[in-house]
Amino acid sequence: MTVQRSRSRRVPFTLLTLIGQRLLAGLLMLLVVSAIIFTGIQLLPGNPASAILGQTATPQAVAALNQQLGLDQPAIGRWFGWLSGVLQGDFGRSFSTREPIGPVLAERLSNSLALAGLTALFAVPLSLLVGFTCARWQGRWPDRLLNLFTRSTVSLPEFFSGYLLIAVFAIGLAWLPSNSSVSSGMSAGDRLLAMALPCLTLTLAVLGHMSNMTRAALVNAQNAAWVDTALLKGLSPGAVLFRHVLPNAWGPIINVMVINLAWLMVGVVIVENVFVYPGLGQYLVDSISKRDMPVIQDCALLLAAIYILLNLLADVVALLANPRLLHGR
Known part of the structure; x- marks a missing residue:
């Protein structure tokens, strides 16, 4: 009893430590990403001022x-100025x-989050259903057809x-x-109707990967020796799958779900x-x-x-689903 209590006290501390380490690594990664973004934009050919004024603009x-735009300042100074402004909530001017930029960025971000959330609402249950069906009838015609x-x-x-x-x-x-333009004055029904096609496109984009990984996790858990023991005791394959196999496969399933949700926020660029x-x-x-x-x-x-935040969430969920990962064994 004493050993179990000491372990239960150490696990939250270890989890918080790992979250802190991942957050610190994420901040360092964001710093590196910001430098890469800034450098890549500076290396683009042409001049933003010339692009704004047009070809008839004079050198003066x-x-x-x-x-006026501050482009005559050293690049390193503009990078630090941009980062300091972002940390203070000032995203600059277009x-x-x-x-x-801040108000427009917040509105556009809310639209993208709404699209990604609506996609997840349909894609996650559908992927779980397809994965369960394939694992339940592994090697049979439902499995082959869905695969x-x-x-x-x-x-x-x-x-x-999307075009298809x-x-x-x-x-x-x-x-x-075909045009999914939405505005703040639209009703909920009209907004959902406008978002239907991009939501369906993103659902198809993530459905295959999430369902295949769900099937793989369930099939891997089904190959354990205790599954054969449960079947020999007279339990039906469906009961073994949902009552015994699924709890042991939740870790990798949830992990791949969250990772695909992180991809959704990046994948919306093309679909939008x-x-x-x-x-x-x-x-x-x-x-x-x-050239803004x-x-x-x-x-x-x-x-x-x-x-980065959603990948951190995937790691935390995987640790919560399988606490043995906290001990490194």
């Missing part, structure tokens, strides 16, 4: 705009509109499946709109552009075409931060 006008479908969805790029869905549901059947959805990805691509450097930097850094 370009020089004046460079000074080069093209000269308006604060064919999921592997086909994995092989399709997001932009191709537009051709079928928007042009052919005229059931759903296909459907003209006003999210963070569309904002990023529009800013790249305009502060917006590009803020969007890229925010996407990197979300990805």
Whole structure:
């Protein structure tokens, strides 16, 4: 009893220590990512001031705009200035509109989170259902048919499946709109209707990987010796799967689910552009075409931060699902 109590007291401390270490590593990684983002944007050909003023701009006008935008300052100083502003909640001003980036960034981020959340609401239960079905009838026709479908969805790029869905549901059947523009004044029904096609595209993009990993985790747990013992005791395969196999496979299943949700926030960049959805990805691509450097930097850094945080969440969930990982054995 004393040994068990001492272990239960050490586990939360160890978990908090690991979370602190991962947070520190994530902050250091964000620092490196910010340097890579800033350096990559500086290496792009052309001049943002020239892109804003157009081809007819005089050298004097370009020089004046460079000074106004602070582009005549040393690069290292602009990098530190950008990071210090972000830490204080100031994301700077857009080069093209000269308006604060923060409010627009918050609105676009909320739209992207809504799309990713709606996708997860459908993709996670569907992936679990497909994975359970494949594991339950391993090697039989349901397993083979669903494997064919999921592997086909994995092989399709997001932009191709998006255009294919537009051709079928928007042009052919005229059931759903091809333009997914949403606004604050829209009703909930209209908003969900506009988000249907990009949500379906993202669901197909993550369904194959999540369901295949779920199947692999369940099949791996089914190969244990105690499963044969449970079957010999007279338990049905379905009961063994849900009552005994599933609890032992939750760790890797939840881990891959959270990792795919982290991918969703990065994968929306392509899908949002296909459907003209006003999210963070569309904002990023529009800013790249305009050479709007502060917006590009803020969007890229925010996407990197979300990805790092969700990967941290995946690690924590995996540790909670399998506390033995805390002891390194």
